[in-house]
Amino acid sequence: MEESTAGGRTVTLKDLASELGIHPSTVSRILHSGSDVARGAASVATAERVRELARKRGYSPDPQAAGLRTRRTHLMGVIVPRLSDLVLAIMYEGIDEAAAELGYSTFVMNSRDDPEEQRRKTDSMLARRVDGLIIGDAHLDSGLLRELAARKVPFVLMNRRVPGFPSATCDDVLGGELVAEHLWGKGHRNVAVIAGEPYASTAVDRTAGFVDRWRALGGRIPRKAVVWSRFDTAGGREAAETILAHCNPHPTALFAVNDFAAIGAMGALRSHGLGVGRDVAVVGFNDTSLAAELPIPLSSVRSPMLDIGRTAVQLLKGVLDGRKVESVKLKPVLCVRESSAFGNAV
Amino acid sequence: MEESTAGGRTVTLKDLASELGIHPSTVSRILHSGSDVARGAASVATAERVRELARKRGYSPDPQAAGLRTRRTHLMGVIVPRLSDLVLAIMYEGIDEAAAELGYSTFVMNSRDDPEEQRRKTDSMLARRVDGLIIGDAHLDSGLLRELAARKVPFVLMNRRVPGFPSATCDDVLGGELVAEHLWGKGHRNVAVIAGEPYASTAVDRTAGFVDRWRALGGRIPRKAVVWSRFDTAGGREAAETILAHCNPHPTALFAVNDFAAIGAMGALRSHGLGVGRDVAVVGFNDTSLAAELPIPLSSVRSPMLDIGRTAVQLLKGVLDGRKVESVKLKPVLCVRESSAFGNAV
DNA sequence: TCCGTCTACCCAATCGATTGGGTACGCCGT
DNA sequence: ACGGCGTACCCAATCGATTGGGTAGACGGA
Numbered sequence A, B: 001m002e003e004s005t006a007g008g009r010t011v012t013l014k015d016l017a018s019e020l021g022i023h024p025s026t027v028s029r030i031l032h033s034g035s036d037v038a039r040g041a042a043s044v045a046t047a048e049r050v051r052e053l054a055r056k057r058g059y060s061p062d063p064q065a066a067g068l069r070t071r072r073t074h075l076m077g078v079i080v081p082r083l084s085d086l087v088l089a090i091m092y093e094g095i096d097e098a099a100a101e102l103g104y105s106t107f108v109m110n111s112r113d114d115p116e117e118q119r120r121k122t123d124s125m126l127a128r129r130v131d132g133l134i135i136g137d138a139h140l141d142s143g144l145l146r147e148l149a150a151r152k153v154p155f156v157l158m159n160r161r162v163p164g165f166p167s168a169t170c171d172d173v174l175g176g177e178l179v180a181e182h183l184w185g186k187g188h189r190n191v192a193v194i195a196g197e198p199y200a201s202t203a204v205d206r207t208a209g210f211v212d213r214w215r216a217l218g219g220r221i222p223r224k225a226v227v228w229s230r231f232d233t234a235g236g237r238e239a240a241e242t243i244l245a246h247c248n249p250h251p252t253a254l255f256a257v258n259d260f261a262a263i264g265a266m267g268a269l270r271s272h273g274l275g276v277g278r279d280v281a282v283v284g285f286n287d288t289s290l291a292a293e294l295p296i297p298l299s300s301v302r303s304p305m306l307d308i309g310r311t312a313v314q315l316l317k318g319v320l321d322g323r324k325v326e327s328v329k330l331k332p333v334l335c336v337r338e339s340s341a342f343g344n345a346v
Numbered sequence C: 001t002c003c004g005t006c007t008a009c010c011c012a013a014t015c016g017a018t019t020g021g022g023t024a025c026g027c028c029g030t
Numbered sequence D: 001a002c003g004g005c006g007t008a009c010c011c012a013a014t015c016g017a018t019t020g021g022g023t024a025g026a027c028g029g030a
Helices: A013-020 A023-031 A044-057 A063-070 A086-101 A117-126 A145-148 A172-185 A201-216 A232-248 A257-272 A305-320 B014-022 B024-032 B045-057 B063-070 B086-101 B115-127 B144-150 B174-187 B202-217 B231-244 B259-271 B303-320
Strands: A076-081 A105-110 A132-135 A155-158 A169-171 A192-195 A226-228 A253-256 A282-287 A297-300 A328-330 A334-335 B075-082 B103-108 B132-133 B155-158 B168-170 B193-195 B224-230 B254-255 B281-286 B299-302 B328-330 B334-336
Touching: A023 A044, A023 B014, A044 A086, A063 A305, A063 B063, A063 B103, A076 A117, A086 A192, A086 A305, A086 B086, A086 B103, A105 A117, A105 B086, A105 B103, A117 A145, A132 A305, A132 B174, A145 A155, A145 A172, A145 B132, A169 A172, A169 A201, A172 A201, A172 A282, A172 A297, A172 A334, A192 A201, A192 A257, A192 B155, A226 B075, A232 A253, A232 A257, A253 A257, A257 A282, A305 A328, A305 B155, B014 B024, B014 B045, B063 B155, B075 B115, B086 B103, B086 B303, B103 B115, B115 B144, B132 B224, B132 B303, B144 B155, B144 B202, B155 B303, B168 B202, B174 B202, B174 B254, B174 B281, B174 B299, B174 B334, B193 B202, B193 B231, B193 B259, B224 B231, B224 B281, B231 B254, B231 B259, B254 B259, B259 B281, B303 B328
Parallel strands: A076 A105, A076 A132, A132 A155, A155 A169, A169 A328, A192 A226, A192 A253, A253 A282, A282 A297, B075 B103, B075 B132, B132 B155, B155 B168, B168 B328, B193 B224, B193 B254, B254 B281, B281 B299
Antiparallel strands: A297 A334, B299 B334
16 A cells, blocks of 8 residues: 655554544544643543653644544635745745744745736635635736625735725835935935836835825926836836936936836936936835845835735734734835935935 | 635535435546546546536535545645745746646745754645655755655755755756856956855855866866855855955956845945956856846856746656656856956956 | 346445544532 | 532544445347
8 A cells, every 4th residue: 555645654643542542532632622621621641641642653633634624724825926026925924934823834826917817826725725815916906806705705915905805015105105205305306106017006005105295295296207117127127218218307216116126227227327326316115135235225115024924914814713804004114225315406 | 603614615526416416426536537437437428417517516626635535635845945035936936837737736935944944844844744845945964855755755856956866956067167167268367256055055066066167277266265155145245255355366256156145246346346347257146037137237147947946846746656756957058247248358 | 038248326434633412430418 | 328510531423535346227149
């Protein structure tokens, strides 16, 4: 007979039970219930013997079997646009840690922000019988979330929010405001925004926060100075090219809603002979580990990515426990560096 | 009664069977066995009725139950140093794709290259009853692998290799050689290596490939010009500082075994007033998406990260199917960019 | 007519843990 | 001496899919 599961011979409850001459159910109760053992499950002596043997034999319960009976897998499904996006990767680290602390394991899948894939991955998670989902790729206009809610699938959103659903995000509006105040304070009056994808609340909120605050400060910002783009370096580069082509005189400061887009924009500026930080200030968002390490260190809004992940897990746990949960917005902080440290003549 | 599993009411084999007035086992055989249905499982007509109903009711088999019986979870466990390392994140994307194609799902966990954590995460994977492991954080001196092999846990290595175990890696020695030839050809004669962590085969092989080839070309490379370091930007920066402090005259070219270390080194050079590409050539490794986008684009050895991930899955599948598998080394390609494009006076 | 052979199913055990409902025994108070 | 009550267990069903071993009925050939 082939032993197919990894790890070879595994010890079962029954093994422990028969070795001790007691019934498996008794063993289960002892090992399962933390300390309500005192309340009628078994004698202290037996409990000790069982725990001792379990340790000695390296017993580890089969989650398949337990889940089959209890209808809970202690699995959380996580869906992100792509894990090779540093921002999501770090949030996932937070998820992984927090989930482990609660005794959950996590699946991650990439949807590449494609609605088709989102649906496929969601289904595939549910087919695996996850207890709930953490959705990191929510689109503002998606019907998928409403469907999931109708099917009573427990889920929470992460990174991006959608009104009506619980989410763990950065306070992106505030983040945009911080940048507006910073650049205004440095004397810039002609600015442009690399705004990201319009289906993502991160992009929309950061842009709105910036633009609204800018106008509240008395600034002007023409429509063509707000350019929607992809989140990666290539997207940022293209957006910067567009801005340079259409805005005359060119802006003295750029706000990119994402560090990678900001890096792309820096490249574009450079190939137009414009000095980042000198001729044009640039501010990014997320403060990924690269921002500070660039040859011209990039100013960026630091968002608490690890905590966003951790919070998402806590929210989902709340939902799974049947509690009503409220969305959480975590505070960002602006880190000013060389790319926007110098003032502009007013 | 609470419906706890995500997705609410689920259809079971028995539901389908009783609705059609046949036995669950018949339904199972029809749905399970691709086309050997013809061979005695059921009539074509019944098979069609079953498949039709399964589709209509949205039947999806419970992997818990199936796994309990078959002792196979169709789960692969993946362990990496950290997923927020772009290199590993991309390999994981390859894994995810390839695993999905084979009907497997994957767990990922971060070990932070800490032996303690490696062990913990491995155990936790096995407790989840994964069918096998893809280990992306193997240390050359680790006893863990030998233990796993002794316990007959099916596993393969990825990214880093360890003699005696099957692995999917880049041909790192060749990668190092490519860099040596390139820099030699550009006329450099005084070079240094930022060598990475000595417990990782990637670091050791890339360094060895470089150094051996360099000497074969007739070059000299003193011991103090090879500095072991962490893989991140901070590590690269420190290593570059060390090199600049101890090598006099300073080298005209640096080879960092990792792009992030290379970026850190570029920062160090810059703060010493040395122009990257002009005064000192820099070459990295992996060709992560950032390399080409840096203000001074970074030369880098492109390693086929996605394919390495995909290959690892295929190897593990082979092991799970009981086949003998051979390690695979995928060919890297050198991408020359501005950071090392200019020659050095011979 | 009888036996063999398919075809198209059915039956029941099984995987390992969980859980609602027993039950035997001892001890206590009266 | 007897009812009552805890304590410390045991029993058996259950979750959903899988699988080795039947079996009834049809059909064919000798």
